[in-house]
Every structure is written in structure tokens, then in C-alpha cells.
Amino acid sequence: MATDDLMSRALAALGDVDDPNTIEVVHDLIDAGGVTEPLPIAEVADMLGISAHTLRYYERAELITVERDSNGHRRYDAAAVRRLVFLTRLRLSGMPMRDLQHYVDLVDRGDHTVPERLDILMEHRDTIRRQIRELQFSLVATEYKIATYGGETAP
Structure with a gap:
């Protein structure tokens, strides 16, 4: 699911920002329940709407730790995806x-x-x-x- 899809889902569910259910909407977005097995970098990049280069940069900047498979390819588990969803929102907001x-x-x-x-x-x-x-x-x-x-x- 690309970031545009994520944002569309979030904005549709949000309604009024002061609504107490807002926190639940964000929780559902970062739940990463759809991530049942580790994902390769290309899928995570597509899901978040960012480049693989950006994901590698986040890893070099020590924002995220990523496991590697037996071939040395990055594999992002649900916890990594959750962290990345949050970090990309913070970056988008200018942090x-x-x-x-x-x-x-x-x-x-x-x-x-x-x-x-x-x-x-x-x-x-x-x-x-x-x-x-x-x-x-x-x-x-x-x-x-x-x-x-x-x-x-x-x-």
C-alpha cells in the first residue's frame, strides 16, 4: 500500500482532528497487521511511497535496523515497517x-x-x-x- 493510499485511508477515517478516535486511526495505520512476513526493500519502499535509497539512508543514519536474509538482502519485519511509517510522517511534517x-x-x-x-x-x-x-x-x-x-x- 503506497503512502498516498495510507494517507487517503487516514484522512477519510480522521474526520475532525479533535475527534478522540483520531489516535485509533493512527494506531490502525501503524499497526502493520498486513505485514505477516519480512518484506524486501522494494515492497517497503512502494508501501511507504519513498525510494529504496531513502530506506538505505535511514539505515545508515541509524534510524532503523534491518535484518538481512542469507543472500544479504534487507528484510523488513512488522516492527521495522511500523517505525518507518512513524518516521516518514515525522519527516513529512518537517522534523x-x-x-x-x-x-x-x-x-x-x-x-x-x-x-x-x-x-x-x-x-x-x-x-x-x-x-x-x-x-x-x-x-x-x-x-x-x-x-x-x-x-x-x-x-
Whole structure:
């Protein structure tokens, strides 16, 4: 399932962002229940809508650890796919690689790092919210200009 499919499913299920069921939608997306056996890099790249090069880069950046088969080919298990779904969402939302690396390092160090992870995610959430407000303003400005040219604006 490509990222576009993942996003379409998520957005259709999300509805209102303030809906308490939002967390369940995300949980279902990252559940990786469809991954019953390790997948090769090409399938994971296709599923996430990113390149195999990006997956190899994430591995070199130590964001993900990937098992290898007897031929040395990468094999992504359900846990790796779950992590990648989350990491790709963070990257898409603009989280810098160094912050991702720090976050993953904290995860790998154990539960005692949860407070610091929470701080990172809350700060990133604030950044995303600011970006959304900026995009909303940009949309309003674009709609205004469309209207000045006699075009129809969205409801």
C-alpha cells in the first residue's frame, strides 16, 4: 500500500482532528497487521511511497535496523515497517534528521527516556500547528486572488 493510499485511508477515517478516535486511526495505520512476513526493500519502499535509497539512508543514519536474509538482502519485519511509517510522517511534517536521530536514540535507550521523547514530540506538534496556520493563511490569500480574477472559491 503506497503512502498516498495510507494517507487517503487516514484522512477519510480522521474526520475532525479533535475527534478522540483520531489516535485509533493512527494506531490502525501503524499497526502493520498486513505485514505477516519480512518484506524486501522494494515492497517497503512502494508501501511507504519513498525510494529504496531513502530506506538505505535511514539505515545508515541509524534510524532503523534491518535484518538481512542469507543472500544479504534487507528484510523488513512488522516492527521495522511500523517505525518507518512513524518516521516518514515525522519527516513529512518537517522534523529535521538530527531530531529524528535523537528521538530514535532515546527510544532505543528505553522507557526511562519517555519524558524527553514527549518533550520532543510536543515541541514538534507546536511546529506543525504553526505550519498549518501558515498554510491556512496562504490558502485564504490564494482564494482571495482567485476571487479577484473572477474565479470560484472553495466552500
